[in-house]
Amino acid sequence: MFGLQGRVVAAITLRATIGRKRALLFTLAPLVLVLVTVALKLSHPERASWPVDILGLFGLTVVLPLTALIIGTSVLGAEIDDGSIVHLLATPVSRTVVIGAKYAVACALTMIFAVVPILVAGLIATGGATRLALGVFVGALAGSVMYNAVFVMISVVTTRAIAVGLLYALIWEGVLGNLVAGARLLSVGQYSLGIANSIARDPRLNAALTLSTAVVAGLVVTAAALVIAVRRLASFSLKGEPA
Amino acid sequence: MSTIELSHVSRWYGNVVAINDITMTIGAGVTGLLGPNGAGKSTLLHMIAGFLAPSRGELTVAGAASWHNPGIYRVVGLVPERDSVYSFLTGAAFVRATAQLHRLPDPEVATRRAIGIVEMADAQDRRISTYSKGMRQRIKVAAALVHDPPVLLLDEPFNGMDPRQRLHMMDLLHRLGEQGRTILFSSHILEEVERLSGTIQVIVAGRLAASGDFRAIRRLMTSRPHVFMVRTSDDRRLGASLIGRPAVTGVELTGRGLQVRASDYGAFSRELAVLARDQGIRLRELLPADESLESVFAYLVET
Numbered sequence: 001m002f003g004l005q006g007r008v009v010a011a012i013t014l015r016a017t018i019g020r021k022r023a024l025l026f027t028l029a030p031l032v033l034v035l036v037t038v039a040l041k042l043s044h045p046e047r048a049s050w051p052v053d054i055l056g057l058f059g060l061t062v063v064l065p066l067t068a069l070i071i072g073t074s075v076l077g078a079e080i081d082d083g084s085i086v087h088l089l090a091t092p093v094s095r096t097v098v099i100g101a102k103y104a105v106a107c108a109l110t111m112i113f114a115v116v117p118i119l120v121a122g123l124i125a126t127g128g129a130t131r132l133a134l135g136v137f138v139g140a141l142a143g144s145v146m147y148n149a150v151f152v153m154i155s156v157v158t159t160r161a162i163a164v165g166l167l168y169a170l171i172w173e174g175v176l177g178n179l180v181a182g183a184r185l186l187s188v189g190q191y192s193l194g195i196a197n198s199i200a201r202d203p204r205l206n207a208a209l210t211l212s213t214a215v216v217a218g219l220v221v222t223a224a225a226l227v228i229a230v231r232r233l234a235s236f237s238l239k240g241e242p243a
Numbered sequence: 244m245s246t247i248e249l250s251h252v253s254r255w256y257g258n259v260v261a262i263n264d265i266t267m268t269i270g271a272g273v274t275g276l277l278g279p280n281g282a283g284k285s286t287l288l289h290m291i292a293g294f295l296a297p298s299r300g301e302l303t304v305a306g307a308a309s310w311h312n313p314g315i316y317r318v319v320g321l322v323p324e325r326d327s328v329y330s331f332l333t334g335a336a337f338v339r340a341t342a343q344l345h346r347l348p349d350p351e352v353a354t355r356r357a358i359g360i361v362e363m364a365d366a367q368d369r370r371i372s373t374y375s376k377g378m379r380q381r382i383k384v385a386a387a388l389v390h391d392p393p394v395l396l397l398d399e400p401f402n403g404m405d406p407r408q409r410l411h412m413m414d415l416l417h418r419l420g421e422q423g424r425t426i427l428f429s430s431h432i433l434e435e436v437e438r439l440s441g442t443i444q445v446i447v448a449g450r451l452a453a454s455g456d457f458r459a460i461r462r463l464m465t466s467r468p469h470v471f472m473v474r475t476s477d478d479r480r481l482g483a484s485l486i487g488r489p490a491v492t493g494v495e496l497t498g499r500g501l502q503v504r505a506s507d508y509g510a511f512s513r514e515l516a517v518l519a520r521d522q523g524i525r526l527r528e529l530l531p532a533d534e535s536l537e538s539v540f541a542y543l544v545e546t
């Protein structure tokens with residue numbers, strides 16, 4: 001996608017991200033999701049209310065953001081933390097290519113480790129390719145693209161990316177998003193729900209935004225986050241000796 | 244083509260001035276950037292390398308500003324201080340990836356050449372995580388050299404190296420300098436640069452304190468006044484005869500021994516033993532009292 005340079009950056013990023021101990025973390029939440037779904041399926045054969053809760057509440061608003069947070073902040077953030085990013089940046093590679101390649105890896109990994117498990121959980125929970133299963137799957141697909149842009153951006157902007165990302169996902173999206181209507185307009189979780197609901201058409205998903213609002217706002221947030229990430233990376237500074 | 248030029252460059256962090264109005268030109272050959280810890284060497288090197296914006300002043304490498312200019316890395320190779328490399332890669336894979344990021348026409352040939360320069364061919368297929376400190380440093384140099392840059396910047400390249408590795412690295416830097424490259428490295432340990440034949444720039448407290456031929460500055464450093472603590476079998480008698488020597492400018496009897504101030508390090512160290520032998524005095528202990536780097540550099544600032 002970005003030529004040889006992009007492929008080299010992506011290959012190194014992939015190996016570094018999968019090789020870290022953190023990689024165990026982002027397999028955990030999806031595993032729990034699938035296991036809980038299987039357990040519920042076995043104990044509640046035909047009750048209709050639980051699939052929405054497990055897919056919408058747990059899948060879209062917990063598993064997806066947490067997995068994207070861990071992956072999105074580590075594809076670039078870990079290299080910034082340990083300083084190895086300097087080897088990459090001390091070459092004439094365009095900073096857009098660096099962000100693009102790392103963002104692409106983050107999206108791909110999130111799709112494998114969160115979106116596919118959400119689809120599997122959806123198929124198990126609803127007993128096939130239902131509207132709910134497909135809607136949540138598409139919503140998660142869109143969510144992984146949006147969340148990773150935000151989390152990659154956060155990892156360039158601050159050295160406390162995980163903490164800031166958690167604050168965003170838990171406080172902004174979780175608490176404020178439920179209490180303040182305006183916060184929903186700036187919430188990636190709500191965009192995913194809006195997109196999911198346009199297919200699922202299930203009021204129990206509590207989607208606050210329409211499809212067009214969700215798509216437009218999602219595109220704007222994703223593009224803005226990536227532009228900020230590129231600009232901040234271009235100004236990447238090494239710290240001097242401790243004063 | 245490969246000159247580094249700084250004109251009235253300053254850098255501050257809030258109220259703290261890290262680099263204060265430095266003007267200098269660094270040309271082909273090996274140049275050492277020396278100074279105690281916290282003097283601003285890294286800050287200066289980071290600015291030259293394009294990883295920090297100068298707060299004020301002009302800074303160019305090969306005629307172009309290095310800040311916000313990734314294109315500069317076509318002519319600059321950087322060996323960062325931190326030891327973090329992609330340690331899951333083999334040495335060869337790391338250098339090859341760098342060659343590909345530079346879009347070199349033949350990454351394989353460039354990789355082999357760079358690894359040959361640092362003499363790492365035997366270990367190139369091992370993972371970097373298995374390398375010693377010196378080998379890591381060399382593979383970082385190979386990656387920085389893979390595009391054959393006319394300018395090579397090294398941040399504390401001798402840190403943590405043993406004397407043999409240090410010698411090896413110094414020889415390598417000299418070879419590269421003789422090829423007409425501009426080699427700039429920083430160091431806070433004077434002993435590391437003993438074998439250096441090029442020029443040095445001494446940075447103290449953010450300012451350029453001394454600049455010029457290394458040997459001349461080295462002479463200044465060894466002939467500076469030294470303070471020694473001497474413990475002998477008869478401090479008072481030795482003190483009396485020491486004060487008669489021209490190389491000695493002061494003697495004080497203290498509870499811990501004899502404190503001697505010498506104006507000429509070399510002459511004093513030669514005469515002390517002869518003097519003690521002639522008088523039949525036994526030397527028990529001889530300790531330099533002010534060998535801290537700060538005192539060496541402070542002396543340079545005064546002269």
